[in-house]
Amino acid sequence: MTRYSVWNLIKGGLTGQRHWSRAWRDPDPKPSYDIIIIGGGGHGLATAHYLSKHHGLRNIAVLEKGWLGGGNVGRNTTIVRSNYLLDANSQFYEKSLKLWEGLSQDLNYNVMFSQRSVINLAHSKPQLDSYARRGNAMRLNGIDSELLDREEVRKLVPLLDFSENARFPVYGGLMQPRGGSARHDAVAWGFARSADAHGVDLIQNCEVTGFKIENGAVTGVETTRGSIGAKKVGLAVAGSTSHVAAMAGLNRLPIESHKLQAMVSEGLKPLVHQVITYGAGHFYISQSDKGGLVFGGDLDGYNSYAQRGNMPLIEHVAAVGMAMMPAIGRIRLLRHWSGIMDMSMDGSPIIGKTPIKGLYLNAGWCYGGFKATPGSGWCFAHTIANDEPHALNERFALNRFATGHLIDERGAGPIPGAH
């Protein structure tokens, strides 16, 4: 692997830039590994990166059914934030945000992390009060937050509907200045390249079709490219968790699979400078570095494993967008896509051990998977390496649904589609 640096760029200038090596190898699977990670998406690749680079472990493979980064890591709205109310979420996502801040250096790959701030709009006095409470909870956890009044919001985002006709007038907002967005594909590729450089075998077009379990302990997996032995197996297949976990006998997880759409407009000059979320409907928008407005809204609303969206939801999202920022009404929609979310029963993720020895679960990411990518990989790597969860993820254990220690940020109850 050739290191990306100014020096290597200048040196390459003398030889026609022909010295760059490929970003990662394409190895055949070995008969066995110490650790297998199932799922070559953001979380799986991040886990492999932290296992190899930070825990110094070798003999690791990542098995991916399709191609690296073909799932949810490339099917999101790339928002990164840690503006949560509950301690477990707050502290975990803040760890993740801190990892984002040094990620490009850690990976030697520019993930284009841009801390352009995240602003949640409030459209009533009580809503602004609840944001004050959340902002204070964030500050108690050492996270930056600023409460904005109507005029402060108007100064930052003049395009919002501040007219007298606004159905839901802007009362103010809660801003996290360190929030922002990143380039999603670069995140997958950066983690993949780093993991490969530290000896991890990234095996694509290799679908897991079964698990080998002896005496309650995992000993390997069956795949479309043969049987592969493993001492430990980590599952990072959010979207298809129930489907894959059932092969290991973990039936009936506290998860439903739902699809969530995201949309991007034609490219424009700089227009939306922050990540902005609407408070009177479900809508969030930012502008990519290419210029397209990237936005999304609610789930399509029913169990689905189909990675394609429906028109009624697009219309709904567009209507909410128009209510919030009328100026975007004449902009044309360029593309839309859909990813499959693991919607968990309390809206929070699951990272930890399972009843099967040597099998670890990373699932239930709901809407929050992209921003969690480095934090999730970091915690999952710690859990796999030490066979024990880190303090940051022990509250995300699978058995919290039995013990009653739910982490229900929205207070929506056990209705996965409502989180």
Next chain:
Amino acid sequence: MFVIRCPYCGDRDMVEFTYGGDASKKHPDNIEEPDQAVWQAHVYERDNPRGWHLEWWQHTSGCRSWVKVARNTLTHEIAGTAAADEPLALPVSEDAS
């Protein structure tokens, strides 16, 4: 997009309906002596199949009845619908992978 056949109103666009989740769940009996494992499974655990799924839809913009639907979560194909108190069998799932 799909069309759901309401047993009372006939074929209607999906936007008239509201999703109500897994219809294979049955409220636990014997509520006088609740068993925690049974209730945990009822409240929190789901089969979440990739393939045929028995589910509730309410015809909220129509007759407001609850309708039982056999739908494939991978293809969105609907095999059949029934009134809430009628039995509805799922087609045999071929390997959905």
